[in-house]
Amino acid sequence: MTKTSRRDFLKLGTNFLLGLGGAFGLGGLVHFLSYEMDPAPPSQYDLGAAGDYPQGSRIVFLQIPAVLIHNDDGFMALSLVCTHLGCTVEHKDGEYECPCHGSKYDAAGRVARGPSTTPLKKLRVEVNDVGNVILHMEEI
Amino acid sequence: MTRKPSPNKDKERRLAARNARMFLFLLVGVLFVTLSIFLTVNVEASQSLPTGGTQTVVPSPTPTFDPIRLASPSVPQVPAQVDKGSLIFWGVCIACHGDRGQGLTNEWRLGAYKEDSNCWDSGCHGKNHPQHGFEMPKTLTFPPLGTASALGQFENAQQIYDYVVVMMPWWKPRSLTPERAWQVTAYILKMKGSLPEGLELNETNASAVPVHRHIAAAKNPNTFIFIFTGILALAMFGLLARDLRAREETVLPSPQIRRPNFFAHLHPPTIPAAQARWRYTLGAGGTAVFLSLILLVTGLLEMFYYLPDPEKAAISVETIVSFVPLGAFIRNLHYGSAQALVAVALIHLARVIFTGAYGAQRKFNFLLGLALLIFILLLDFTGYVLRWDEGIRWALTAGTNLLKSIPLVGNGIYIFVIGGREPGPATLLRFYSWHIYVLALAGGFFIVWHLFRVRRDGGIASAPTRENTNGISRADLLKREVLGMFIVSIVLIIMAVFIPAPIAPPIRGDTILAADSSAPWFFLWVQQLLKSGDPFWMGVVVPLAVITLFGVMPYFKDVEPNEFGSWFPRSGRIIQLVFTIIAVIILTLTLLSILNTP
Numbered sequence: 001m002t003k004t005s006r007r008d009f010l011k012l013g014t015n016f017l018l019g020l021g022g023a024f025g026l027g028g029l030v031h032f033l034s035y036e037m038d039p040a041p042p043s044q045y046d047l048g049a050a051g052d053y054p055q056g057s058r059i060v061f062l063q064i065p066a067v068l069i070h071n072d073d074g075f076m077a078l079s080l081v082c083t084h085l086g087c088t089v090e091h092k093d094g095e096y097e098c099p100c101h102g103s104k105y106d107a108a109g110r111v112a113r114g115p116s117t118t119p120l121k122k123l124r125v126e127v128n129d130v131g132n133v134i135l136h137m138e139e140i
Numbered sequence: 141m142t143r144k145p146s147p148n149k150d151k152e153r154r155l156a157a158r159n160a161r162m163f164l165f166l167l168v169g170v171l172f173v174t175l176s177i178f179l180t181v182n183v184e185a186s187q188s189l190p191t192g193g194t195q196t197v198v199p200s201p202t203p204t205f206d207p208i209r210l211a212s213p214s215v216p217q218v219p220a221q222v223d224k225g226s227l228i229f230w231g232v233c234i235a236c237h238g239d240r241g242q243g244l245t246n247e248w249r250l251g252a253y254k255e256d257s258n259c260w261d262s263g264c265h266g267k268n269h270p271q272h273g274f275e276m277p278k279t280l281t282f283p284p285l286g287t288a289s290a291l292g293q294f295e296n297a298q299q300i301y302d303y304v305v306v307m308m309p310w311w312k313p314r315s316l317t318p319e320r321a322w323q324v325t326a327y328i329l330k331m332k333g334s335l336p337e338g339l340e341l342n343e344t345n346a347s348a349v350p351v352h353r354h355i356a357a358a359k360n361p362n363t364f365i366f367i368f369t370g371i372l373a374l375a376m377f378g379l380l381a382r383d384l385r386a387r388e389e390t391v392l393p394s395p396q397i398r399r400p401n402f403f404a405h406l407h408p409p410t411i412p413a414a415q416a417r418w419r420y421t422l423g424a425g426g427t428a429v430f431l432s433l434i435l436l437v438t439g440l441l442e443m444f445y446y447l448p449d450p451e452k453a454a455i456s457v458e459t460i461v462s463f464v465p466l467g468a469f470i471r472n473l474h475y476g477s478a479q480a481l482v483a484v485a486l487i488h489l490a491r492v493i494f495t496g497a498y499g500a501q502r503k504f505n506f507l508l509g510l511a512l513l514i515f516i517l518l519l520d521f522t523g524y525v526l527r528w529d530e531g532i533r534w535a536l537t538a539g540t541n542l543l544k545s546i547p548l549v550g551n552g553i554y555i556f557v558i559g560g561r562e563p564g565p566a567t568l569l570r571f572y573s574w575h576i577y578v579l580a581l582a583g584g585f586f587i588v589w590h591l592f593r594v595r596r597d598g599g600i601a602s603a604p605t606r607e608n609t610n611g612i613s614r615a616d617l618l619k620r621e622v623l624g625m626f627i628v629s630i631v632l633i634i635m636a637v638f639i640p641a642p643i644a645p646p647i648r649g650d651t652i653l654a655a656d657s658s659a660p661w662f663f664l665w666v667q668q669l670l671k672s673g674d675p676f677w678m679g680v681v682v683p684l685a686v687i688t689l690f691g692v693m694p695y696f697k698d699v700e701p702n703e704f705g706s707w708f709p710r711s712g713r714i715i716q717l718v719f720t721i722i723a724v725i726i727l728t729l730t731l732l733s734i735l736n737t738p
Contacts (some may be wrong), residue, residue, distance in 0.1 A: 023173035
């Protein structure tokens with residue numbers, strides 16, 4: 001082994017170790033910052049007794065935000081999160097209008113006016129064995 | 141030095157090619173390691189994803205009752221807190237709450253008690269109960285420990301504990317010792333699926349453990365840290381060996397192509413070999429700069445999780461310690477570096493005094509250094525208060541009440557510092573702002589100014605009569621500094637692994653827990669002084685007088701310029717003596733304070 005190659009090896013090895021140390025530090029940093037401090041929002045909501053929502057009712061839950069509709073086909077729910085950029089749409093005369101950029105949806109959640117291009121999310125609703133309405137936050 | 145152009149160019153090209161190869165190699169390595177760590181993190185995260193929502197575990201009804209459900213739970217040879225809790229639950233709680241926390245369901249009643257299933261009718265729990273029995277009203281609901289019902293009212297483990305220890309068991313409340321109540325609480329959390337693996341619940345961490353969400357306890361990252369340290373140590377030896385060899389044929393780039401950058405303004409190009417020795421500088425100034433950098437980085441990281449809110453501060457600190465990956469390590473590093481910085485700054489001060497380096501044109505920089513010492517102490521105090529737990533209650537009270545003792549302006553200063561007439565939410569926010577936006581920011585400015593002045597005043601103090609013929613090169617100096625940083629890093633890492641930063645239970649309402657009431661170690665002498673007299677004189681005047689005395693001393697007795705750069709110059713004897721006397725007094729007071737503490 002010549003002198004030069006040994007020195008090169010030393011240099012390469014050192015730089016590699018320094019790089020590895022840096023990568024480890026970076027990995028540790030990513031690891032440290034990966035912790036989720038706030039809990040994920042609930043995946044389902046218990047809206048109480050189904051009898052509280054008579055047929056033909058349309059009740060807005062701003063905290064979720066969603067609207068529970070009881071029509072001839074039973075319960076259905078729409079997410080009130082505008083599909084454009086996530087503002088909460090306002091319920092106006094059976095239509096839904098977004099205060100941020102003016103998107104409009106009709107009573108069934110279909111786009112009536114842009115800029116939004118996708119309809120409001122339909123959420124799964126079920127009535128459980130106790131008779132409570134359970135709203136699942138997953139899209140049908 | 142005469143340079144032959146062609147071989148040099150050739151060499152440069154070779155060097156450039158090798159550097160390019162090495163860079164690629166490193167890049168791939170870094171990417172690979174980062175990616176693999178990131179993937180591990182994400183896999184872990186997705187596994188322990190909080191489900192949220194209302195998910196009540198409803199036991200499926202079994203047609204026939206399996207008597208094994210009444211058997212005592214098996215616990216390991218060395219039972220953990222939660223195992224002991226399972227035994228207590230089995231012995232005390234199970235009768236009403238069921239073996240799975242389902243409550244006094246018909247299925248449980250009929251299965252477990254058979255002919256005695258209508259326990260409240262007569263006998264043990266009826267109106268005509270025997271002496272050692274008790275009446276159990278039929279109307280009482282025996283809550284299942286599900287989310288929607290009994291546990292729904294609690295947000296964290298501390299609240300469950302508070303309820304259990306006072307209200308349970310139903311027929312004999314307050315009969316559980318705190319220790320046993322913690323054990324039961326741990327077991328309830330485990331049934332709920334919310335107990336972080338391997339976490340021992342106590343009054344310090346319980347507020348940070350949510351009931352309705354599973355959070356993973358931070359895994360013991362010591363393996364990671366040791367590997368990291370090992371790599372650093374190896375790299376350090378590599379650097380040393382490489383530089384020793386490289387020195388034989390150093391090719392210094394010509395001064396024309398190396399433009400000075402800002403770093404070069406603060407960092408000396410060369411220092412005299414005699415003053416470059418560890419035994420002259422003690423490496424204290426450089427170490428202090430390095431520690432400040434570590435404090436800056438770890439402090440920034442802590443800011444990602446810390447909440448400066450009286451209700452949440454201690455809980456967020458506990459979250460960092462128990463649940464954030466590497467959080468305890470980062471916090472311990474911050475704490476350890478802060479302690480070390482006080483010590484190193486004091487060593488640096490002693491070195492400057494005993495080598496006469498405060499003299500001649502350096503008097504102003506000496507003042508800057510003293511200002512930095514005050515910054516460090518204030519940073520330490522404000523940082524300590526940010527824990528906002530039972531441990532800081534008295535330090536905060538006593539420390540701020542000292543301000544009140546100042547005649548005339550004291551009350552005004554107190555209100556300015558505290559943000560009110562007594563410590564409250566504004567106090568914490570103010571201390572947070574002071575710590576980060578005022579003291580750390582201004583401290584950083586003073587560090588740069590201090591370093592700049594060292595160079596401005598002619599570099600490290602050395603006698604002008606001596607020719608600086610044998611100065612060490614910048615590369616050599618850098619090498620020594622890197623070596624110093626590695627040693628400090630490794631010491632800090634070992635400290636961070638073995639010395640945990642203190643944390644106490646969160647301050648809650650009016651309950652005052654018996655907490656440590658001694659000041660931080662560098663203020664013990666002040667605490668001892670305060671025991672012996674008027675707070676204004678002992679707590680304000682004396683410490684300020686000491687600092688002021690240090691500051692003005694150089695203006696009264698200067699050092700002979702030809703005595704610069706060596707230990708114990710003859711012309712600095714008086715100042716050395718004064719410093720020694722004060723140091724001995726402070727040390728004695730500190731020792732007394734330690735000895736007096738039971």
